[in-house]
Amino acid sequence: MPAGGFSGPKGGGTEFEAKITPIVIISCIMAATGGLMFGYDVGVSGGVTSMPSFLKKFFPVVYRKTKNEIDSNYCKYDNQGLQLFTSSLYLAGLTSTFVASFTTRKLGRKPTMLIAGVFFLCGTVLNAAAQDLAMLIIGRILLGCGVGFANQAVPLFLSEIAPTRIRGGLNILFQLNITIGILLANLINYGTNKITGGWGWRLSLGLAGIPAGLLTLGAIFVVETPNSLIERGRLEEGKSVLRRIRGTDNIEPEFLELVEASRVAKEVKHPFRNLLKRRNRPQLIIAVALQIFQQFTGINAIMFYAPVLFNTLGFGNDAALYSAVITGAVNVVSTGVSIYSVDKLGRRILLLEAGIQMFLAQVAIAIILGLKLKDNPAESTLPKGLAILVVVFVCMFVSSFAWSWGPLGWLIPSETFPLETRSAGQSVTVCVNLLFTFVIAQAFLSMLCHFKYGIFLFFSGWVFIMSVFVLFLLPETKNIPIEEMTERVWKQHWLWKRFMDDHEGGGAVFNGLSPGLHFRHSVHVLFLSLSLCES
Structure with missing residues (x-):
């Protein structure tokens, strides 16, 4: 796409010169694999819980119900343990979100994505090698922690690194990857269910290691966002990264607005109040x-x-x-x-x-x-x-x-x-x-x-x-x-x-901000409030 500025929202706004550079595209694709991992985890659980070999090993009561022609059509899979296998991921994601907000603000977006990748890899290994229900649930909890960290850091990373005119599309890229992950999980489950020997479910759960590995590698090689560097006081490094990802030397207006956004974010004392x-x-x-x-x-x-x-x-x-x-x-x-x-x-x-x-x-x-x-x-x-x-x-x-x-x-x-x-x-x-x-x-x-x-x-x-x-x-x-x-x-x-x-009172401090700053600044304040929520 050609280089050019962004005219801001209707009603006015600051124009920032920005090219769509290869480093932005590659970084966003790598980061969006967090959505792929999340979607795969959502889709894979339903498939493996319908596989007879999986049920026979971990949920024998449910397995016997599926083979019993007397039991109700609607009650064959009614089992709290089976439901916990699926739902534990989301409960873990809910609780880990608050820890992830702290690491995102204090350590940066890149390290938080790396932590998510490590959680995903550990959870995948435990699930694929599970010998009992406890091992299976612990693996799902670790995957849930990965979801909590990834869902905090990845959308923020995408918002901050992308040029404004394509920010909406790149954010939806994360959600699109979730749906693709669900589809891939269903395709893989369809194939692994045909494997003889009763170990197909292990392959389904183990293949989650591919998007988990991509996210981990991506977190190692992507650049940190200039917003994160600036809010942690590393101004010169933030300016250097901003110059690289925008593909132009004319970054002073955007840089100054990011600095102002960081300053204003620190003045928000009681957002929940x-x-x-x-x-x-x-x-x-x-x-x-x-x-x-x-x-x-x-x-x-x-x-x-x-x-x-x-x-x-x-x-x-x-x-x-x-x-x-x-x-x-x-x-x-x-x-x-x-x-x-x-x-x-x-x-x-x-x-x-x-x-x-x-x-x-x-x-x-x-x-x-x-x-x-x-x-x-x-x-x-x-x-x-x-x-x-x-x-x-x-x-x-x-x-x-x-x-x-x-x-x-x-x-x-x-x-x-x-x-x-x-x-x-x-x-x-x-x-x-x-x-x-x-x-x-x-x-x-x-x-x-x-x-x-x-x-x-x-x-x-x-x-x-x-x-x-x-x-x-x-x-x-x-x-x-x-x-x-x-x-x-x-x-x-x-x-x-x-x-x-x-x-x-509560809004006067923002009256002098430009529309561009309003939009860009929202992601900064989000993580400040989450840290306040923790304390």
């Missing part, structure tokens, strides 16, 4: 609601347990894994649709359209299963034609989520919080998301057992509620500069404008 003020409640309510709603669409239940779910619905083992591959591919393609359309169509239209599509798909699945899949396996199996139709509806659901609630659940909170509370708001967003990811992962198989086909009606009910929420309470933020959100969004909304009459 500011977050609770009346004028910030609309953003807080929306951010928390979006994270809860994102999980209660049921998407993670499907992505975590897709092969198990399809097995439960009467598919053969190979067919279950094959169906999971199809849904993974749909997930990747549909994420690309979001990249193309989010700034053209807007946030609300994508969320509302997806709400209708997800609702119809889940209701249709519930009707098919309620009519054709009886509780007793000896009395009922799902006909092939209807089984294919279930896969089609699942793909319909996954595609709509991937271009709406998946990326927008993260995008909208990041662009709605004002600067003085953006750090604390993003911290709350991450914590709530991981907490409810853990809850759904730990509860889904038990819910499937008790609700049976009604599980899809349960999630469709939530989809209806969240769509009503979007219709009445979520304002459109398309093409609105971050620094103008209060005047053009919150003060214009029929309900949220009532909260905009709180003029207590």
